Amino acid sequence: MVCRWLRTLPAAWRGLKICSSERDVPLVGVAIWAAERVVQANPESAFAFPRYNQSDVTVANLASAPLNKLLKQYVLVGGKVHSFRHSMRDRLRAVECLSELIDRIGVGATEGVGRSYGSGYPLKML
Secondary structure (H helix, E strand, O other), X not given: OOEEEEEEOOEOOEOOOOHHHOEEEEEEOHHHHHHHHHHHHOOOOOOOOHHHEEOOEEOOHHHHHHHHHHHOOOOOOOOOOOHHHHHHHHHHHHOOXXXXXXXXXXXXXXXXXXXXXXXXXXXXXX
């Protein structure tokens, strides 16, 4: 299986919500395809989606309304962009993925200080 990853880091135009938001997110299958299309569509831009950036600042809320409008055609009534987090967590549970791995991939957080010890799981495992 081919796997690549996306690294989330703070930037001058967009901070991260919490420290644990800085992480490597594995991409497989159609996610790799989509990431490659984003890069190809905006080769000169530092932004994946330049239209959602006003000057040198990312305004995260600008993307929510158009994405939710698009999703209405494809999801159950009441589904929102945030629903993807829930679906992803359900799918990871269905393959018996460890809760710690699910959290590290970025779908919620487990309580407890011990989860931040060490350097985490290797990308291959994620």
